[in-house]
Amino acid sequence: MACQRTQDLANFVFEGKKIIGVALNYMCAVKARNVPVPTVPIVFIKPTTSYLREGHPIVLPKVFTKVAYEVELGVVIGTRCKNVSKEKAMEFVGGYCLALDLTAQCNLTAARAAGGSWTLGKGFDTATPVSRFIPKDAIEDPHMLPLWLKVNGEIKQKGCTADLVFKVPDIISYVSKYMTLEPNDLLLTGTPHGSDAFQAGDLIECGLADLATMKFNVCAE
Amino acid sequence: MACQRTQDLANFVFEGKKIIGVALNYMCAVKARNVPVPTVPIVFIKPTTSYLREGHPIVLPKVFTKVAYEVELGVVIGTRCKNVSKEKAMEFVGGYCLALDLTAQCNLTAARAAGGSWTLGKGFDTATPVSRFIPKDAIEDPHMLPLWLKVNGEIKQKGCTADLVFKVPDIISYVSKYMTLEPNDLLLTGTPHGSDAFQAGDLIECGLADLATMKFNVCAE
Numbered sequence: 001m002a003c004q005r006t007q008d009l010a011n012f013v014f015e016g017k018k019i020i021g022v023a024l025n026y027m028c029a030v031k032a033r034n035v036p037v038p039t040v041p042i043v044f045i046k047p048t049t050s051y052l053r054e055g056h057p058i059v060l061p062k063v064f065t066k067v068a069y070e071v072e073l074g075v076v077i078g079t080r081c082k083n084v085s086k087e088k089a090m091e092f093v094g095g096y097c098l099a100l101d102l103t104a105q106c107n108l109t110a111a112r113a114a115g116g117s118w119t120l121g122k123g124f125d126t127a128t129p130v131s132r133f134i135p136k137d138a139i140e141d142p143h144m145l146p147l148w149l150k151v152n153g154e155i156k157q158k159g160c161t162a163d164l165v166f167k168v169p170d171i172i173s174y175v176s177k178y179m180t181l182e183p184n185d186l187l188l189t190g191t192p193h194g195s196d197a198f199q200a201g202d203l204i205e206c207g208l209a210d211l212a213t214m215k216f217n218v219c220a221e
Numbered sequence: 222m223a224c225q226r227t228q229d230l231a232n233f234v235f236e237g238k239k240i241i242g243v244a245l246n247y248m249c250a251v252k253a254r255n256v257p258v259p260t261v262p263i264v265f266i267k268p269t270t271s272y273l274r275e276g277h278p279i280v281l282p283k284v285f286t287k288v289a290y291e292v293e294l295g296v297v298i299g300t301r302c303k304n305v306s307k308e309k310a311m312e313f314v315g316g317y318c319l320a321l322d323l324t325a326q327c328n329l330t331a332a333r334a335a336g337g338s339w340t341l342g343k344g345f346d347t348a349t350p351v352s353r354f355i356p357k358d359a360i361e362d363p364h365m366l367p368l369w370l371k372v373n374g375e376i377k378q379k380g381c382t383a384d385l386v387f388k389v390p391d392i393i394s395y396v397s398k399y400m401t402l403e404p405n406d407l408l409l410t411g412t413p414h415g416s417d418a419f420q421a422g423d424l425i426e427c428g429l430a431d432l433a434t435m436k437f438n439v440c441a442e
């Protein structure tokens with residue numbers, strides 16, 4: 001049964017129906033930006049058409065002028081749930097992945113200033129590169145994982161999930177007050193300090209502990 | 222083949238992976254609110270876990286104090302597409318439905334004021350009641366459809382899709398510049414003037430021309 005479930009979740013990119021992200025969720029990023037620590041998770045949604053697997057390039061939409069990298073721990077939901085307590089939340093995790101939450105800051109900054117939606121700035125095609133599925137059993141503690149990102153060989157982000165403002169159970173508990181989480185849904189837990197713009201021609205590499213690395217070429221649309 | 226496709230799309234509620242809404246898309250609503258006419262569609266995304274079919278109640282989440290009805294024409298995508306011209310856009314429509322785009326105005330108003338995401342205010346469970354699938358052939362012109370909504374028998378919204386600021390091809394063309402549209406994706410085209418709060422115990426009824434009616438009881442979580 002456990003084998004069967006893990007096998008199924010390995011296809012989360014094809015089977016999943018939603019991606020829920022959390023913004024401003026690393027203490028290092030909160031401090032660097034000198035903003036108040038969020039009191040609840042700042043939640044947004046991305047379409048599954050934004051998924052990208054290794055071997056295909058990140059395509060920068062011609063409508064955008066500034067797109068930024070954000071390296072993140074992804075959490076794949078294993079079991080349908082709603083209104084879950086923090087205490088029980090980890091039971092509904094099926095596994096993990098390494099992810100990028102690419103963000104068109106040009107669009108998002110303008111949208112936020114006008115009270116607009118984050119959808120286009122977060123949801124464009126190729127905006128969510130992900131690694132292979134990492135089974136739950138492979139990670140003893142998801143809040144002790146180093147993660148890093150390089151652009152053209154130069155280190156740009158270096159953090160640890162110990163620095164998360166809202167931990168995995170906090171996020172699952174909070175989001176599931178509002179919406180049902182389904183198997184193969186992905187949670188993006190936020191990015192450490194250092195997120196910045198990249199451009200066509202760049203090579204982006206990132207890693208999560210000794211569990212996953214991935215690299216993507218960037219091209220213009 | 223056409224039969225096969227329509228058959229498939231009848232299950233858009235179960236097979237679809239995204240719901241894309243357009244805000245402030247009726248001229249009557251723009252005029253009533255005395256705001257500028259949008260120059261591009263104001264696009265947001267809802268998860269498919271927000272779908273609701275007739276026979277089940279709308280459940281008002283206990284975390285919200287003000288949830289509003291919005292009656293809308295839904296457009297079901299029939300064929301995968303990206304970067305579609307307005308001229309070709311209707312080729313990618315597979316059919317339609319009558320829909321409600323329920324909105325937690327308490328949450329959305331606060332989010333917008335703070336530059337926050339629309340996700341929770343638009344994406345809660347039962348926030349997207351929909352009718353049965355209406356095949357494309359049943360509607361000669363999607364921009365000539367009256368739609369209405371009653372609360373407890375009293376008419377609250379009455380409009381016509383002729384009043385859309387951005388027509389169906391405009392929406393498909395615009396959204397598909399950013400993200401791929403897939404078969405069974407749903408587009409919510411916006412709501413006419415008159416959207417307002419409702420509460421537990423209410424009965425909501427709505428209709429689209431002589432093509433669909435639906436009714437939902439409202440209960441508290």
Ligand SMILES: [Mg+2]
Nearest residue numbers: 070101190191
């Ligand atoms: Mg992020």
Ligand SMILES: [Mg+2]
Nearest residue numbers: 118119339340
């Ligand atoms: Mg949003």
Ligand SMILES: [Mg+2]
Nearest residue numbers: 291322411412
């Ligand atoms: Mg609406």
